[in-house]
Structure formats: structure tokens, C-alpha cells
Amino acid sequence: MQHFFEPRSVVLVGVTRASGAGAYNNLEMMLRYGYQGRIYVVNPKVAEILGHRTYSQVGDLPEAPDLAVISVGRENVLPVFAACVEHGIRHVIVISQGFADADQRGRLLQTELQALAQAGKVRVVGPNTLGIVNAFNGFSTAFIDIPRDPLPPPLTIVVQSGVFQVGLESFTGRLGKGIDIGNTSDVDFVDVLEYLEHDPQTQIIVLHVEGMRRGREFLHTVSRVARHKQVIVLKTGRSAAGAKAALSHTGSMVGEDAAFDAACARAGMIRVRNIIELRAVCQAFLHFRSMSGPKLAVVTASGALGIMTADACEDYGLGTCPVSRIDSRGIGKLAYRLASIE
Numbered sequence: 001m002q003h004f005f006e007p008r009s010v011v012l013v014g015v016t017r018a019s020g021a022g023a024y025n026n027l028e029m030m031l032r033y034g035y036q037g038r039i040y041v042v043n044p045k046v047a048e049i050l051g052h053r054t055y056s057q058v059g060d061l062p063e064a065p066d067l068a069v070i071s072v073g074r075e076n077v078l079p080v081f082a083a084c085v086e087h088g089i090r091h092v093i094v095i096s097q098g099f100a101d102a103d104q105r106g107r108l109l110q111t112e113l114q115a116l117a118q119a120g121k122v123r124v125v126g127p128n129t130l131g132i133v134n135a136f137n138g139f140s141t142a143f144i145d146i147p148r149d150p151l152p153p154p155l156t157i158v159v160q161s162g163v164f165q166v167g168l169e170s171f172t173g174r175l176g177k178g179i180d181i182g183n184t185s186d187v188d189f190v191d192v193l194e195y196l197e198h199d200p201q202t203q204i205i206v207l208h209v210e211g212m213r214r215g216r217e218f219l220h221t222v223s224r225v226a227r228h229k230q231v232i233v234l235k236t237g238r239s240a241a242g243a244k245a246a247l248s249h250t251g252s253m254v255g256e257d258a259a260f261d262a263a264c265a266r267a268g269m270i271r272v273r274n275i276i277e278l279r280a281v282c283q284a285f286l287h288f289r290s291m292s293g294p295k296l297a298v299v300t301a302s303g304a305l306g307i308m309t310a311d312a313c314e315d316y317g318l319g320t321c322p323v324s325r326i327d328s329r330g331i332g333k334l335a336y337r338l339a340s341i342e
Contacts (some may be wrong), residue, residue, distance in 0.1 A: 001195035003091040007066035009038035014071035026143040034138025064088035074098035085120035094127035101128045129182030130162030152176040159208035172282040207233040226268035295321040
């Protein structure tokens with residue numbers, strides 16, 4: 001997984017010649033995000049794009065880059081992928097859509113892609129993905145502008161939709177690293193969790209789950225990770241209509257929600273039901289230290305609000321403790337701390 005998050009060199013296949021607003025040029029976005037590694041561009045129609053020399057085909061590259069990013073039409077993905085395998089590239093992100101997320105033809109193409117990857121011992125993220133974001137080293141494969149956090153937080157998202165990267169302000173508020181696993185033709189939740197378990201830059205892990213494969217391995221892995229890192233999960237497709245939509249989005253099979261709920265509790269994951277809860281939980285972990293015990297002190301100017309808080313504490317297994325003495329200095333410190341949270 002390190003070659004996906006921290007590639008020293010990358011080749012982009014399918015970069016548009018256009019740039020600027022509405023161009024969806026992933027080379028432009030990668031440069032803007034601050035990537036400092038070697039970038040190769042494959043486009044047989046022009047000599048250069050944004051100051052980077054272009055190559056007619058993958059086989060013309062002077063080296064086998066750590067990572068290939070493919071953004072061509074779905075009918076051209078397999079030939080390009082085969083060229084990457086032949087050139088010795090062992091890590092590939094397929095941005096292109098129209099595979100298991102689309103129709104029968106797309107499902108057949110994805111099956112062929114998986115066969116090529118297995119035969120060539122190549123790891124694949126996608127298809128149907130925005131790929132990787134790593135604010136720590138300035139690496140992004142997205143074709144949409146994503147703001148880079150100047151002080152990356154220890155929060156990593158593992159999602160099945162690029163919207164969590166593009167709209168991060170609405171979902172997690174901040175982002176250190178992110179991976180959109182898309183249709184999970186190869187790399188899945190288990191692979192990424194095994195990497196994040198030993199990643200010193202990740203302390204909070206957010207999972208967006210539409211569907212799951214290798215469920216037993218997932219539970220075993222996430223139970224181990226959750227012992228020393230916070231794991232937050234947002235499961236979509238809980239309703240009948242949502243489950244049907246998930247099939248057309250990533251081709252995911254959605255399991256029984258009650259079983260998933262029980263699995264979350266057993267594995268030590270924190271399950272949230274919507275994006276409001278998701279953002280609140282992420283902000284809490286980013287701003288506050290872990291509680292040393294189950295009791296809270298409530299400071300309020302309203303008795304009614306204090307009663308509401310006490311009721312909520314009981315709902316979640318928390319207790320309240322008496323505060324014998326709080327001076328104005330202490331209240332001032334508390335107010336300052338709360339004001340720093342959005």
C-alpha cells in the first residue's frame with residue numbers, strides 16, 4: 001500500500017490537454033496539490049502538457065514508475081493496463097467508470113481486469129475511483145481540486161465514493177489521508193486497514209461502507225486495529241432504496257444492516273448514522289483527548305439544558321459528577337477551548 005500513498009514516481013495515462021476550471025485535468029490537480037515526485041504523462045496526440053513531456057505509450061517510459069493512474073474510456077482500460085503490466089508497473093489506480101458500477105459489459109470488463117491483475121501480480125485500486133489523497137506528502141490523484149491541509153491531521157478516510165474527498169468539509173472537516181477504493185476489484189478495506197494499523201500518521205480512521213467482501217477477515221482486522229486507533233464507520237445502503245442505489249454506484253452487495261450493527265459493536269467500531277454525526281465525532285476526536293472515565297462535568301447557564309445533557313449522558317452510558325468549585329479563570333479556559341471548535 002505504500003506505493004499508493006507515497007509513490008516516488010507516477011505515470012498518468014489519459015490526461016486531457018485542457019486545463020483550468022472544468023477541465024478535470026488530474027496532472028494540473030496533482031501539481032497544484034504539491035506532489036514533488038517524478039511525473040510521466042502518456043498522451044500520443046501532443047508533445048507536452050503543462051510543461052511535462054508526453055510519451056506516446058507506456059512502453060516508451062524510461063522507467064517503471066511506482067504507480068500508474070489510468071483515466072481513459074472503459075474500452076481502452078484493459079489495453080493500457082496490459083501495457084503497464086508488461087512495462088513492470090505493479091501498482092495501478094483505475095479512475096475510469098463504467099465497470100461493475102454500470103452494466104453487464106462493465107462487469108465483464110472488470111472481471112477481465114481482475115484476471116490480468118492476478119496474472120501480472122499487480123495491485124489495483126478501483127475502477128470507478130478518485131484514488132488517493134495524502135496531505136502529508138502533497139500527493140493527490142483526483143481530477144477535481146481538493147484543498148490541502150497545511151497541518152495534516154492524523155485522520156484517514158477509506159471510502160467507496162470520491163465525494164468524501166471532494167466534500168471533506170461536510171464530512172470530516174479535515175483530512176490527512178484518503179483512499180477511494182471504488183468498485184474494490186482488488187484493494188479493499190482489509191488491505192488498507194492492515195496498512196493503516198502501522199501508519200504513524202494515522203490515529204483516526206473513517207470508513208464509508210456500501211458493501212463488503214471478505215467480511216470475516218475485515219472483522220478480524222478491524223477488531224485488532226480498533227484496540228489502539230479510533231475507527232468510525234458510516235454504513236450507507238441501510239434502506240431498501242439505498243441498497244438498490246448502492247448496486248448502481250459501486251456494484252456492492254449490501255448485507256443485513258442489523259448484522260452489521262452488531263458486528264460494529266463487537267469489533268469496537270463507532271458507528272454513525274449520517275454525515276452530521278460523522279463530522280461531530282471526527283471533530284471530537286481531533287480536538288479532545290480520550291476520556292479517562294465515564295463521567296462528565298456539565299457547565300451551563302440553563303438548568304433545562306443541564307437536564308437535557310444529563311438525560312443524554314444516561315442514554316450513552318455516561319454519568320455526571322458534581323463540580324465543587326469552578327472559578328472564573330477555569331470557565332474562561334473552558335470557553336476558549338470550546339470556541340476553537342467549529
